[in-house]
Amino acid sequence: xxxxxxxxxxxxREIAKMSLNLLGGLDVVEAENGQxxxxxxxxxxxxxxxxxxxxxxLDGPSTLEALRTNEATKxxxxxxLTAKAMTQEIEKLKRMGATGVLTKPFxxxxxxxxxxxxxxx
Numbered sequence: 868x869x870x871x872x873x874x875x876x877x878x879x880r881e882i883a884k885m886s887l888n889l890l891g892g893l894d895v896v897e898a899e900n901g902q903x904x905x906x907x908x909x910x911x912x913x914x915x916x917x918x919x920x921x922x923x924x925l926d927g928p929s930t931l932e933a934l935r936t937n938e939a940t941k942x943x944x945x946x947x948l949t950a951k952a953m954t955q956e957i958e959k960l961k962r963m964g965a966t967g968v969l970t971k972p973f974x975x976x977x978x979x980x981x982x983x984x985x986x987x988x
Contacts, residue, residue: 868983
């Protein structure tokens with residue numbers, strides 16, 4: 868399974884990449900902002916996207932909206948990574964088309980399992 872991580876924080880991307888790749892055996896590609904993430908998703912066609920909520924250039928919700936209107940990426944499951952995981956916010960993100968929401972900081976030892984569990988739901 869190929870995972871695209873879109874997050875402006877390099878350390879978050881690196882920890883997630885190591886976790887997903889080394890512990891989960893998943894292929895990982897990265898993007899440092901929403902605009903770049905849309906380009907990477909269009910070219911690489913990942914099986915799932917982990918998307919940060921707050922980023923410069925294009926924030927998470929705007930990125931999700933752009934992914935959903937792009938023919939090449941509209942059906943890729945998107946899981947938000949956010950520090951603000953209040954029930955109202957989670958419901959709003961799911962109404963926008965998010966497959967799931969994971970909170971930051973995430974546990975690197977269980978990230979791959981959490982992603983796979985969300986995709987099974």
